[in-house]
Amino acid sequence: MRQSVLALRLFALVVACLSSGAGADEPALRPSAQLIFKHPELLQAGQCVRYEEGGQGWIMTEPLYYLRGEVVAAEVKARNVGACPRVPGKTTKQYSRQEYNRLLQAYPCGEAAGSGSRQQQIGVVRIRVRDWETPHERKAENAGRLWRGMFIDRKLEKGLEIELEADLLGPCQRE
Numbered sequence: 001m002r003q004s005v006l007a008l009r010l011f012a013l014v015v016a017c018l019s020s021g022a023g024a025d026e027p028a029l030r031p032s033a034q035l036i037f038k039h040p041e042l043l044q045a046g047q048c049v050r051y052e053e054g055g056q057g058w059i060m061t062e063p064l065y066y067l068r069g070e071v072v073a074a075e076v077k078a079r080n081v082g083a084c085p086r087v088p089g090k091t092t093k094q095y096s097r098q099e100y101n102r103l104l105q106a107y108p109c110g111e112a113a114g115s116g117s118r119q120q121q122i123g124v125v126r127i128r129v130r131d132w133e134t135p136h137e138r139k140a141e142n143a144g145r146l147w148r149g150m151f152i153d154r155k156l157e158k159g160l161e162i163e164l165e166a167d168l169l170g171p172c173q174r175e
Contacts, residue, residue, distance in 0.1 A: 032123030032165035050172035084109035123166035
């Protein structure tokens with residue numbers, strides 16, 4: 001299962017590297033948009049998908065947290081991508097959950113504060129949530145989108161619809 005998620009993400013990255021540059025007038029294609037254009041069958045309505053966080057480490061493997069659901073819709077949207085919101089004097093590990101959520105909600109965003117905003121095409125997948133497992137430890141507060149039964153700032157419940165970039169998802173088996 002985890003290998004197929006990694007393979008899907010690796011494929012999206014390879015497609016991004018191999019694709020030709022967009023014209024000056026066209027918004028840049030993010031890997032998530034390229035995935036939807038080149039392989040729409042992977043993200044058809046009703047398809048079971050999974051978003052995962054954690055699981056890193058070779059000797060002491062972190063727990064794996066997930067959100068699983070079914071695709072409601074997948075589309076490519078043009079968005080202005082600006083600089084990421086930052087809190088002066090703090091690293092992301094020092095952010096409060098509210099500050100970290102503001103950063104997550106701005107994603108995708110750029111690192112350079114003075115670069116201004118630019119338009120990019122993003123592959124967005126709307127998912128209907130079926131089940132999940134989230135971390136509850138304080139140290140996981142700023143580790144990802146999942147924490148204490150929440151997806152960013154929304155309480156997880158069956159049937160809740162959320163949006164994620166296509167390249168963050170992997171296939172799953174229905175249970």
